[in-house]
Amino acid sequence: MSNIEQCRDITELNCLCQIQLNQAIKDIKIAGINPLIVETYRSQVRQNYLYSLGRTVKGTKVTWTQISIHTKRNAVDVVPQRIVDGKMTAIWNAKDSETKKIISIMQKYGFEAGANWVTSPDSPHFQIKGVSTKGKSYSLTNTNSFITKMIQKALNEKINAKLTVDGKWGANTTKAVNKFRKKFGWKEDGKVGVETLKKLLA
Ligand SMILES: [Zn+2]
Known part of the structure; x- marks a missing residue:
């Protein structure tokens, strides 16, 4: 595959991102929506190529940045x-009700939605x-407010942790993570790695 080709492969994403996306896709399908990944x-070479369109290369501008989280696999x-009219059609419309449902489900799984920019x-x-x-894990020192909210909500649901879902990972969040990990006999290291995340989101 050439460096500037589009990649739709979920397994090319960061391992934690994959778990969140797979759960979201499951929910999107349950909601009766057919998602198109x-x-x-995206390689940096492709990002640079996309950035050049409409600038140094003839075409329509498709991106406004050379720095994309796609290149970080996240x-x-x-x-x-x-x-639509007898043909499978991708819907590119922010106001579409299925688009809105996808946005709400993706946010539930810790994704920041570009729709809100x-x-x-x-x-x-x-x-x-x-x-x-x-x-390979989320923790006090490796998280953002969207991820923390997802984890806090899941801990409230799974072990009735009674955390305030505020996106701020404090001592109580770490304590609840450890309480959850203990259930499976796992080391109480305050980390939400692949296996913990799977159990939390299941
Ligand atoms: Zn994007």
Whole structure:
């Protein structure tokens, strides 16, 4: 595959991002929506190519940045698709009710929605920003407010942790993570790794 080709492969994403996306897709399908994964990982070469369109290369501008979370394997573009006039059609419309449902489900799974951006809103875009892509777990030192909210909510549901869902990972959140981990006999290290995340979101 050439470096500037579009990649739709979920397994090219960061391992934690994959778990969140897979759960979201499950819910999106349960809601009766057929999601189209438009793009997952993007090489920097492709990002630079996209940026050049409408600037140094003839074409229409498609992006406003050379720095994208797609290159960090922590972003995905998703739109609904459905039959329109007898043809399967991707829906690129922020006001579409299925688009709105996708946005709400993706947010539930800790994704920041590009639809909410004040400047240049990007409704198909979902990302996990500001977390280490090398880290295989979320923790006090590796999280963002969207991820923390998702974890706090899940801990409230799974072990009745009674956390305030405020997106601030404090001592109580770590304590609840450890209480949850203990249930499975796992080390109480305050981390939400792949296995913990799977159990939390299941
Ligand atoms: Zn995107």
